Amino acid sequence: MKRLWPRHVRSRMTLWYVLVLGVLLLAYAGGASLYLFYSLREQLDHNLLEDVETVESMLETTPSGMITLESVHHEEDDEPNKHRFVEVWSSNGGLLYRSPTLQGEALGGPPRVSPEATIQRSPSTLRLASGERVRVANSISTVDGRRVFLRVAHSEQGLRREIEEFVSVLLLALPLALVLAGLSGFALARKALAPIDAMARTAERISAERLNERLPVENPVDELGHLARAFNATLGRLEAAFDQLRRFTADASHELRTPLTAIRSVGEVALQIPKTAAEYRDVIGSMLEETDRLTRLVDTLLTLSRADAGHVRVQRSDISLLGLAQEASSLVEVLAEEKRQRISLEGEPALMVSGDRLILRQALVNLIDNAIKYSAMGAEIVVRVRAGKDNQLMVEVVDQGPGVPQEHQSRIFDRFYRVDRARSREWGGAGLGLAIARWAVEVHGGEITLQSVEGQGSTFSVTLPSTNTAEKNGPKEVST
C-alpha cells in the first residue's frame, strides 16, 4: 500500500481531492436519484388515484350480473390502459371483473376487509407473479346500487426506466467529472507548490560560502512568504554566526602569532652571537614571559569556546558579593602594589547572589585588572557593592584612568576589541577580558555596562539578580 501511495505532495493532494470529490458526487447522485424516485412515484400515485375515479365512473353491470368496464375509450387512453390493471370484487369476496391485461394474475386476491369498513386508499407497491412491480390503490364503489370493492394498479415500469436512465447518465458523467477534476486539481497543486520548488532549488545552492544569498519572497504575507522569511531569518543568523566565527578564528590566529613570533625572534637573535650565562638567562626569561602570555591567551580562548558551545556548567551557590569582590581584588593586589595603587572595597557583606563563584570571580578579576592596567601610578580604584533597583545587586569598579572614548564604548565588550591596540598589548591584553566578563555576567542573568567620560575615569557596573529574585526565577525553587 505504501508503495502505491504517491511520493509527491501534488499527486497526494490530487488523489485526496479526487477521492473526496468522488465520495461527494456519489452521495449527491444517490440523493438526487432518491429524490427523483420519490417525486416520480408521488406523481404516479396522484395519477393512479385520479384514475381510480375514472374507473369508478366506467364500471357497469353486465346482464349476467358480472361487472365490466365501459368499452368506450379514446385513442389516447390506449397507451395508459396497457399499464392499468383493474379488479372488482363483490362484498362477499367474489371476483366480478379482472382486466384482460392481467392475464389471469391476481392483484392480491380477495380483499381481507369487509366492503362496509373504511379502507386505506393510499397506494402501495405490489409485485406481480410476472415480476412486474405495480402501485395498487383500493376503493369501495357502488355500481348500480351494488357495493363493490375496486382495485386499480398502474405499472411502475415507466418510473423505473426514468430512474435508471437518470442514474446511468450520472454514473457515466461521474468518471468524466473526476478525471477533469483530477487534471485541474493536479495543475492547481503544481502551480501552488511551484514557489516551494523554486525555494528548494535556491536553498540547495546556498552553501557556507554563499550564506549571503536569500530565498525569493513573492508575497510576504502568505504562507509561502512566511516560510521564505523564516528561512531567510535563519540564514541571516547563520551568516552572522559564521562571520563571527571567521573573525574569531582570524583574530585568534593573529593573537597567537604575535607571541610565537616574539619567542622565535628572541631565540634567533640569541643564537646569532655567543652570550654570557646571565644574558642567556635573560633571553630565556623573556621567552618564558611570552610563553606565559601565550598560555593565558590559549586558556581564555578555551574558556570562550567552551562557553560558546554551552559546555560550561554554572554551579550555583549563595555568595556574598562583597566577599567575592574581596577575593577578586586580593588576586590582583600584587599588580596594584607594583603600581602603588590602592583598591578600596565598599558595601554590605549581607548582599547575596546565587551564582557560580569561579565564573563571577573571573569577571570581577578582569574588571579590576583592567582598572589597574589602565590607571596611572598611585591611582585609587574603588570596588563598590550596593543594592540596585528591582531587587538587583550591583558591583561597580570605578577607576581614575583615561576613560573610554564615546565612539568605542559600544564595542568595548566585543572579542579582541581594543581601544588602542599597541598600548594595550604592552600590558598583555588581547581584548578578551571584557568579552569574558560580559559572558560571565550574562550567564547569571545579569548585565554589564560602562559609564565613562574620556579623561575622567571609567565605571564598569555589573548588575545581578539578588538571591531572592534568582530563586524566584530558578527552575525548581519556589518562593515562600
Ligand code: ADP
Ligand atoms: P584587554 O585585554 O586589552 O584589556 P579587554 O577586553 O579587557 O581587553 O578590554 C578591551 C579594551 O577596553 C582595552 O583594550 C582598553 O582599551 C579598554 N578598557 C578596558 N578597561 C578599561 C579601563 N578601566 N579604562 C580604560 N580603558 C579600558
